[in-house]
Amino acid sequence: MLTPQWLDQLRSRTTLSAVVGRSVRLQKAGREHRACCPFHNENSPSFYVNDEKGFYHCFGCGAHGDAIRWMTDHQGLAFMDAVKELAAEAGLDVPAPDPQAAKAAEKRDSLHDVMAAAQEWFKANLSVPEGDVGRTYLGTRGFDAHTVQRFGFGYAPEGRQSLKQALSRFPEAMLIEAGLRIEVDGRDPYDRFRGRLMLPIEDARGRVIAFGGRILAKDKTDAPKYLNSPDTPLFDKGRTLYNLHRAAPAARQSGRMVVVEGYMDVVAMAAAGIAECVAPLGTALTEHQIEMLWRHVETPILCFDGDKAGQRAAMRAITRALPLLRPAHSLRIVRLPEGLDPDDLIKAKGARAMEALLSEPKSLVEVLWEAERDAVPLSTPEDKAGLKARLMAHVETIQNPDIASLYRRELQDRYSEFAFPKRESRWQPNAGGGFQQVRQGAGPRGKWNGKPTPAPSTPESLSRLNARYSPGGTRDGLSAAVIAGLIRWPALLVRHAEALARTPGLDPRFALLIDCCHASGTLESVRLETILRANGAEPPRSSEYSDFPFGFLGADGDPEKSAEELTQAIQLLIERPVLEAALKTATERHEREFTDETFAEQQRLRERKLEFDSRLRQMATRHASS
Template identity: 65%
Template sequence: MALTPQWLDELRTRISLSGLIGRSVRVQKAGREFKACCPFHNEKSPSFTINDEKGFYHCFGCGAHGDAIRWMTEHQGLPFMDAVKELAAMASMEVPAPDPRAAKRAEQQKSLHDVMAAAQAFFVSSLQGTSGEAARAYLATRGFPAAIVREFGFGYAPDSRTALKEALSDFPEAMLIEAGLRIVVEGRDPYDRFRGRLMLPICDPRGRPIAFGGRILTAAKTDAPKYLNSPDTPLFDKGRTVYNLHRAAPAARSAGRIVVVEGYMDVVALAAAGIAEAVAPLGTALTEEQIERLWRVDEMPLLCFDGDSAGQRAAMRAITRALPLLRPGHSLRIVTLPQGQDPDDVIKREGPGAMQELLASPRSLVDVLWQAERDAAPLDTPEAKAGLKQRLMDHVDTIGHPDIKALYRRELNDRFGELAYARRERPPFQPGARSGNGAPSGGGSRQPGRRGQPWLPPAAPMTEDTRNRLQRREPRDGLLAGILAGLVQHPTEIARHAEALGRLSSDVLSPAESVLAELLDALLALADSPAPLEPDAVRTILAARQVPLPTAEDFAGMRFGFLTGTGANATGELAEAIDLLIDLPAVEAALAQATQRHETEFSDESFAEQQRLLQRRLALLARLGQMGRVRAAL
């Protein structure tokens, strides 16, 4: 039958595992899971759990673990195909028609499993023989207990080009080549891939060897890689396989965490120290498929990287892969080891307790992302700081989930603002000093008012001429009005964005926007209010000071979601609107300069810069239009 992994996954998804097991066993609801007395061994208190969301059952007493298909084969005693057919009938799915080619591939894979099992037996036997003395000596230096050596299946590949072929002479050489055990080079005889190496089997979810990893033992072979893995084969896809997952998954559910380390020897070292829930990728950065597999076991896998530059690069590669996949409740946690140490170093120098302490204090993905980009280059010029912000926003743009994207944008913008902008200093208020419109000079200067209230400058009522100018705005001209109304609606955001808004001045405000400067200064004056700010209280204070508020007509036909929404979505969009308000004039000014330069130089470089800025301006305007739901085309 042509039962593809995708078809089988769909079958499992359509089956209620608790309902299926509940036909034979009494199950009880326990939070988000179900529990029962294990049907695979006798017990008086329930240790058997069923998770419908993740589609598996697990017994913490005897270790029984599986999905709907395994339940039908192991508990109900059905052959595999009969189990699939019965489940398909329950799910109203049609079993695919027989496919001779698929059947041939399945038979071929079965034969390759036999090859890999025979190779594993040969490597284990060689470790105990005379040729395995150096490998045994190396294991002794690592301090691995004999039980760990047996559990992980350590073996040895003799330093010979034909030893494995001779040991597996019952199998055709073509199968050894297809299994990745022999190498074919044009013009030369095939030879064994693994020679003179300590061997570890890489297993599938059922614990069957599907590939091998080998560590070199002879230091003189300086041109050989320290670690060598099997190539991709019909059994083994290194981008999808997670080393030790078949052993770590049950331990992870018991421990409440799964730990991802850089290499399989790190996994073994942690297991020897009593941390059985460790896994590792296989010679590559953590892939999207591996992240998804880990999330089936633990929604917050803990990534533990070595404390060197290579470890930090590995962390950033994993973060970059994970960002587009993030969804509510699913992320990564990061542990960085001390400089120059791997897990085995920590355990040997300070003991397993020190390793447990490190694992108990992971950092969030956003923390590591911020620190890595912040420390990537000196931030001693405005251009360097702008580069930091661009890198952060480039990361944010890759996030697929809209709520998570908005929250990351807000969080990273907040951190960038605290780093890049010094607190805006205002000149002290001078009594009697007035600006042209009758307000005190100094804009947002303050004097003590009534107790508990900051002083706000008085303002004359908005004139009809001013109102008419506001109503003739372009979409960007309505942005400041919308933001100020949003800050009145969400006054707790005033202090958060005070530095960014404080950088606005008449040279970046349009004539229509400049009439709102009084309201801007009034709100900034509230930033240091000692009392919590509520929308009604802010409106009362502004009304008492005769500071007019913008109305819907002031928004140039734009309808901002943050004016009606609440929570993180609304405040996240408000933060993005403030970024647009600051970025758009800067881009337009740079575009004008680039255009002038191109008209003077008329070079490829000047034209490219002009076009880049033009595209950036169009992108900002498009986002503004999308955010404001503009009724008229920009």
């Protein structure tokens, strides 16, 4: 017996365009190949082969399939002959027959018969007098007869033994295994679905594998509003997307796939003409379901309700997707107006309103930023630091290193812009090619009259800046390395200036660089060096940072890698005084109080300081050896 896993492996090792190209002349069309359809006569090509997704499709006659289907439908081979031929070309051995697997497949086939019979019975119940309550509900939803017929709505009557009596030709054990009956110790089995509007859940081939039921009696407040089948040999809710067999062909034409929260949302969207919709089944979107979506489109759209539950569902989907991200594959997010689901919006404003929302989805990184930014009040520095920690924790889950690096940079830029708003620059370019200070305002405390003045050029002016911006500022190798890096890569000054400006005890030369970083015009290394010298300060010499041979100081550094390394060094520089101040405070408190609590706090901070020093050494060593 061939397992689905083995067949997937065979498909992944087969280049579909090479197989089809043996008998059909294909032309390259972007990421796909196209040709006139071999299954019907046509003059213009509407037959496409997609190697990434592993299927062919004709938009004229609807022919669709994978490599195995091509060999059976076009080449006329039997299924096993097609598999053996493709396996030989792919270097795979066809598994020997497995009696247990064959028995399991036979059981699945039998359960499919049970589910098909149950679906026919549910549908028939909807048209009899007892099903009037179901028809009335469908009328309130505005679903027309075509929609009701297309999605296979039915009705489960109230009786606890009604389904058993209707499907008496099947053994009780099969009805229980199919999830249609419930077996409880010490009690007789009874029907799972009673007094509910029924909706079949189908697999990718359109076969019924489970059911969803909506309760109709208003007085049953203790019963769940929606009830789905349990997991069975046919049904795994984490690996199933409702309506995929209908949505996939529609998605191939529209180029998009929309994920909504529930199957009734899917029906409402389809009734409004938006056919490429699917839904998970009572759980957050799983990793497997995300991969299933990516087989059809690279960036599916997740459409969530505008309430808090919808926001939580969006974040759960994002956290599931982050580790899986790969080039060109992501998620886009649409959030409905608060208090509305898709059916509400369509009824209130029409299908055009929904289409308008779907046409402007937000990127995954944008929604992640907004969700974490708005999660808690950000009224203190500690709150803002917590925001950054949460964002970086998300980045750490991304397995693709290129995407992780880009997310880190994007989120750091957004965080810096939010936490450190730009201030007005006091430096402007002058006619001589250098910079001059522009000091504005008048009044007490040494404010200026608004006229440009030449940049100060004496060591005393640097002393005044030291006292004003970096009281007690000290020089050390890490500071010198970062200053040299900012001079070498001046474009990064704008990104990090505000964070550095709020860091106490830094090398006084940072104040001069910070003051000119927002000046109009392009910052250049030679101009930054000129400003330092004009104010009595020298650019760092290599001897100052010889213990920190970072990669961003090299003569042939890669701009992207250097920006990443310099950002890491700046983060360490900013973290250091905060950690040292906390350790100093804890030590002074312990010397005063001398308790177990103060000792534990002091030791904890000492360990953090040792970890910090170790990280700094490892970073410098890594760059030196790379």
